[in-house]
Amino acid sequence: MRMWSAMRADRRRLLLAGFLGFLASASAVALLGTSGWLISFAAEMPPVLALGVAAVLVRTFALTRSVFRYAERLVGHDAAFRGLTRLREDVYARLERLAPVGLARFTRGDLLSRLVADVDTALDLPLRVVLPWAQAVAVSVGTVAFLLWLNPGAGVATAIALALGLTLVPWLVARLAARAEARLAPLRGEVSSTVVASLAGSSDLLAYGATGAALQRVRAVDDELTAVARRESASLGVSAGLGIVLQGVAVVAALALAMPAVTSGQLEPVWLAVVALVPLAAYDLLTTLPASALALQRVRASAARVVEVIDSPLPVADPVDRLGPPVAPYAVGVRDLRARWSPDSPLTLHGIDLAVAPGERIGIVGPSGAGKSTLAAVLLGFLSYDGAVVVGGREIREVDGDDLRTCVTLLTQDAHVFDTTIEANLRLGDAHADHDEMLRMLERVGLHSWLEQQPDGLATQVGSGGVTMSGGERQRLALARLLLAHRPIMVFDEPTEHLDPATADALTDVLLEVTEGTSTVLITHRLRDLDRLDRIVVLISGEVVASGTHEELLAEDGWYADRWRAETEQADLAALTASIPAGTAIRRSSR
Amino acid sequence: MKPLDPRLLRYARSTRGFVIITVLLGVVMAVLVIISARLLSTAIVEVAQGRADLATSIPVLLGLLAIISARAVIAWISEALAYRTSARAKAELREAALDHILTLGPTGPASVDPGRVATLLTRGIDALDAYYARYLPQLFLAMIVPIAVIATVIGFDLVSALIIAITLPIIVVFMILIGLYTRTRVDRQWQTLSRLSGHFLDLIAGLPTLKVLGRAKKQAQAIGDIGDRYRSTTMGVLRVSFLSSFALELLASLSVALVAVTIGVRLVEGGIAFSTALFILILAPEAYLPLRMVGQHFHAAAEGLGAADEVFTLLEQPVPATGDRTDIPARPSVLIEGLTVTYPGRESPALHPTTFTIDPGEVTAVVGPSGGGKSTVLRVLLGLIAPSGGRVLVRGMTAGDGVRDVDLTELAPEHWRTRIGWVPQEPHLVSPATTGATTVADAVRLGRPDASIEDIRAALDAAGVRDEIESLPDGVRTVIGEGGSGLSAGQVRRVALARALIRPVDLLLLDEPTAALDGASEAAVISALRAAAQSGVAVVVVAHRPALIEIADAVVHVGAPDLTERLSPTERELLAAEAQVDRSARGTLTGSGW
Incomplete structure (x- = not known):
């Protein structure tokens, strides 16, 4: 169990918590035991003063039981959270090597839930599994030892009941719950997908008057689910009853076995109540164990989901020769490049050749699935490849990834804006940039007037994922951050995807302006403004099918020219729209 | 948090019986707890004071075992019952909520955040299990047991x-x-x-x-x-x-x-007597136990109740009133006058004031920027969204002894919608059947439930998708998954178009019906639309391709008024002329009468 090793980081605190918990649990047993003895002794009518010690003990145990429990919970949680931090560090360190290509097979939502919610579940391991079990075992051993000394028969009876309560009951409950879950989960999934389908298609259902049918559909699967849940309810409810029976049997058996000893004078009568009450109190501590068996199942499932992520194969091997970082002049040379997105997927690049001279700007265009993003991943050192890719005089497979990225950088469609200030976001590009430099960059990317509207200027918080910003503003901020990093080679992978046409045009304009003189690779499927680039390469199905200037490609009448015509049509439509006042109609003048 | 929300009793009816039975079981449980304490103390005291030995104590011990077993059985029944009730209650809440959401329509909560609503209705209310099985029974015990214990102890000490x-x-x-x-x-x-x-x-x-x-x-x-x-x-x-x-x-x-x-x-x-003293000592902790349990399960229960509370808030959203007139004339014209829509909680309108007429036998193209409200216009015409301002008038309705224009809101929406075929931008292929998988044929039959398989093939043909569907291994009986998976996006759209074309309607509302289609398929769709218009149907089509404009009899620009609206008439004329020149220079739309 690998998650456990990180959670064990703080062994001393965890041990302390366990010890405090043991004291609390032992106090609970001792409280009832001492009370029973006190009353039995008092029944023999000794002088009142003789009760003194027992009376003090009773009050002390009442106090220590709750004080130690409170302390245990605080120390235990403290240790667990320390372990969680360690675990997060471990997971992050591993992810850092995998991202982004090694994580591509997980959807974003799935990945975040595995790495945040599932990692957090590790807290249950010390708090809900280890500590309760350790205490229950320790107190059971103590109780049994004490009873064995008092009366062997009672001791053995209690030992059996407690042993069953420690093992069989939690195992059985967890087993039954797992069985019920295995039967319920598929139906629950079916209900869920039927509900989701009805919600997603609600407009279609309403428009075609079929909401009744959809409701009946949900009702039918829900009825099935309810029927199975009814059948499983008996086994789910069994844990409550099992505990009570075992506890009762333990008490009665201990009592029955100790009775002859009292009658024969081997055991003083004052101890009989103790023999009955101590197992009663001890078993109380075992009532949480079925729940902790379930918690253990949950932790294991979560751990498996996390391990599946962090054990993904590394997308790039570490360099063997370890050349230093690329050196000037910063040219890019690609020869016979073949690459695939993951080891078991087909090739997406079938031997392409490409050259970018220092300061040259080229466009890579083509339909989706042409291998454009694979090329970007290779250039950034995120993906292993066959063939040759030379950046700044170095074959990049022999360059450490971080060294390579001091030279090549990338802007994608979903550059992340961190939930902090504008300044802190920019500082990720250059930790030592001063305010003037930042303001200059924001002005270059056209965010100057936006910044002026921000209440706290550079110190304004942008919110989670940059929610306070529009899509275009986010991309511009990411661009400014990248420019602050001053990398000699810049790669853009569909930077305007998800933006509306006007915003996309404006961003493309800014982007082409600020990269003037920098070696640039612009991957896009929009052709507008590409005539400002030095050269355009058309990539289809992993192969370079054409290359040249905008004019040359238009003359060739291939994919590029087709695509250009389609974009022009859109422009025509926009022009027609603009000639009609908004909110009104024009009628055909002639047919 | 209210410990027992009365709305739970109202919306999840199975809760009522459960509450009554659980209270009864709680009372029985309290009595059994008291009896077992009494038996245990008696057994101990009799032997400790030498009045009995193991042999004479056996009846008491057996009685104790019996009572404890009864306690176990009741605890078991109570928890099993709780899981059953919880399953039923969750289904009741889910169905009520879904029914209400579908009635509220697309401006309701589901459209604001469908993912959140779906999660609430499935995993969210699953948290009610803990509330029913752990919290509620302990809550009742916490009210019953202490009172029973105190009442008993009063009698002794x-x-x-x-x-x-x-x-x-x-x-x-x-x-x-x-x-x-x-x-x-x-x-x-x-x-x-x-x-x-x-x-x-x-x-x-x-x-x-x-x-x-x-x-x-x-x-x-x-x-x-x-x-x-x-x-x-x-x-x-x-x-x-x-x-x-x-x-x-x-x-x-x-x-x-x-x-x-x-x-x-x-x-x-x-x-005080020894037996009484021991009895009270054993009984006293029982008075506090359920209270401790309530505290222990409070958080898990709060989660379930929180989810239930969200469902109740949803259920209490009022359903907007709808009209009830069904005497809609055949092939009516529809007048849209200054129509605006602003979604609740939004500041800027989704649709700026828009005026145009829809006439039978004509194709009306709707153009404008994305997010400008084109799809919203169609949804208002369907009666899925209520206008925030302006009106939609259906012409030629009888009123008193004359003929008059009647506001769309006076019509019974389900009746009005039988006259409309709609292809949304992202169609969902759903089946009119209440069970079973959805096939392509089912999805088309939604448009006309009595359609024969031949009608369906003809409609698929008109939508230009018949050959593609029939080349699939199962043809029109191909099962389509959630959201139309198994078909390409373009095929889903054309199947949805077939669904609209098969419907005997007066009005076709189409949202970018040729998106993701190649040239040949687009031509097929366009000729189907033209044929529909020629047969007297009013066709309204959101157009993003010039080819759709070419068959239009009128073009509506839907969007925010820009600077040009504030210009003088001369300036506007100049701009329009410029646009005209621009268009002729580009070429594709010239010569089509615009």
Whole structure:
């Protein structure tokens, strides 16, 4: 169990918590035991003063039981959270090597839930599994030892009941719950997908008057689910009853076995109540164990989901020769490049050749699935490849990834804006940039007037994922951050995807302006403004099918020219729209 | 949080019977607890005082076992019953909510955040299991058992009864006070906490960006720092929030200790019998136990009730009133006058004032920028969205003794919709059947439930998708998954178009019907639309391709009024002329009469 090793980081605190918990649990047993003895002794009518010690003990145990429990919970949680931090560090360190290509097979939502919610579940391991079990075992051993000394028969009876309560009951409950879950989960999934389908298609259902049918559909699967849940309810409810029976049997058996000893004078009568009450109190501590068996199942499932992520194969091997970082002049040379997105997927690049001279700007265009993003991943050192890719005089497979990225950088469609200030976001590009430099960059990317509207200027918080910003503003901020990093080679992978046409045009304009003189690779499927680039390469199905200037490609009448015509049509439509006042109609003048 | 929300009884009817039975079981349980304490103390005392040995105690011990077994059975029944009720109640809530959401229509909660609603209706209300199975039964026990215990103890020893009767309310009052005192502090700290836990999520989500910037390794240290702050803040919260359970445990154990010590002293003085004393000692902790359990399960229960509360809020959203007129004339014209739509909670309108007429036998093209309200116009015409301003008038309705234009809101929406075929931008292929998988044929049959398989093939043909569907292994009986999976996006659209074309309608509303289609398919769709218009149907089509404009009899521009609206007529004329020149220069739309 690998998650456990990180959670064990703080062994001393965890041990302390366990010890405090043991004291609390032992106090609970001792409280009832001492009370029973006190009353039995008092029944023999000794002088009142003789009760003194027992009376003090009773009050002390009442106090220590709750004080130690409170302390245990605080120390235990403290240790667990320390372990969680360690675990997060471990997971992050591993992810850092995998991202982004090694994580591509997980959807974003799935990945975040595995790495945040599932990692957090590790807290249950010390708090809900280890500590309760350790205490229950320790107190059971103590109780049994004490009873064995008092009366062997009672001791053995209690030992059996407690042993069953420690093992069989939690195992059985967890087993039954797992069985019920295995039967319920598929139906629950079916209900869920039927509900989701009805919600997603609600407009279609309403428009075609079929909401009744959809409701009946949900009702039918829900009825099935309810029927199975009814059948499983008996086994789910069994844990409550099992505990009570075992506890009762333990008490009665201990009592029955100790009775002859009292009658024969081997055991003083004052101890009989103790023999009955101590197992009663001890078993109380075992009532949480079925729940902790379930918690253990949950932790294991979560751990498996996390391990599946962090054990993904590394997308790039570490360099063997370890050349230093690329050196000037910063040219890019690609020869016979073949690459695939993951080891078991087909090739997406079938031997392409490409050259970018220092300061040259080229466009890579083509339909989706042409291998454009694979090329970007290779250039950034995120993906292993066959063939040759030379950046700044170095074959990049022999360059450490971080060294390579001091030279090549990338802007994608979903550059992340961190939930902090504008300044802190920019500082990720250059930790030592001063305010003037930042303001200059924001002005270059056209965010100057936006910044002026921000209440706290550079110190304004942008919110989670940059929610306070529009899509275009986010991309511009990411661009400014990248420019602050001053990398000699810049790669853009569909930077305007998800933006509306006007915003996309404006961003493309800014982007082409600020990269003037920098070696640039612009991957896009929009052709507008590409005539400002030095050269355009058309990539289809992993192969370079054409290359040249905008004019040359238009003359060739291939994919590029087709695509250009389609974009022009859109422009025509926009022009027609603009000639009609908004909110009104024009009628055909002639047919 | 209300311990038992009365709305739960109203909306999840199976809860009612459950509450009654659980209370009855609770009463039986309390009696059994008292009897078993009595039997246990008797068995001990008789032997300890030498009045009995094992042989004579056997009937008492067997009785004790029987009572304990009965307690176990009741605990079992009660929990099993809770799981059954919970399953039923969840289904009831789910169906009621879904029904209501579908009635509220697309401006309701489902359109605001469909993912959230779906999660609420499935995993969200699953948290009710803990509420029913653990919390509610303990809550009833916490009300019944202490009263039963006190009532019993009064009969034996007034002092002990008083100690229990006084400490119990004190515990409750203390817990409420501590809860109130700590709530604002806890709330404040939870806010810091959720911010801190958001940091880790932020780092993971931004990992590719950090790596590109060469910052990823340095951030590892930040995780440690954030983790430390997260922990210290959490501990701050926990120190406070553990206080209430600390107070509960402390007071409960101290009162048991107090009972034990006072009884002990009076035993010595001979003021009480040994058997009574032991009986009270065994019984006293039972009075506090259910209360401790309630505290233990409070959080799990709160989660379920929180989800239920969200469902209730949803159920209590009023359904907008609808009209009831069904005497709609054949092939009506529809007049749209200054129509605007502003979605609830939004500031800027989704649709700016728009005026145009839809006439039978004509194709009306709707153009405008994305997000300008084109799809909204279609949804208003369908009666899925109510206008915020302006009107939609259906012409030629009878009124009194004359003929008049009648507002769309006066018509019965389900009746009006039988006259409309609609292809939304992202169609969902759903079946009119109540069970079974959805096939392509089912999806088309939604448009006309009595359609024969030949009608369906003809409609698919008109939509230009018949050959593609019939080349699939199962042809029109191909099963389509959620959201139309198994078909390409273009095929889903054309099947949805077939669904609209098969419907005997007066009005066709089509949202970009030729998106994702190649040239040949587009031509097929366009000729189908032209044929529909020629047969007298009014066709309204949101157009994003010039080919659709070419068959249009009128073009409506839907969008925000821009600067040109504020220009003088001369300036506007100049701009229009410029646009005309621009268009002729580009060429594709010239010569089509625009």
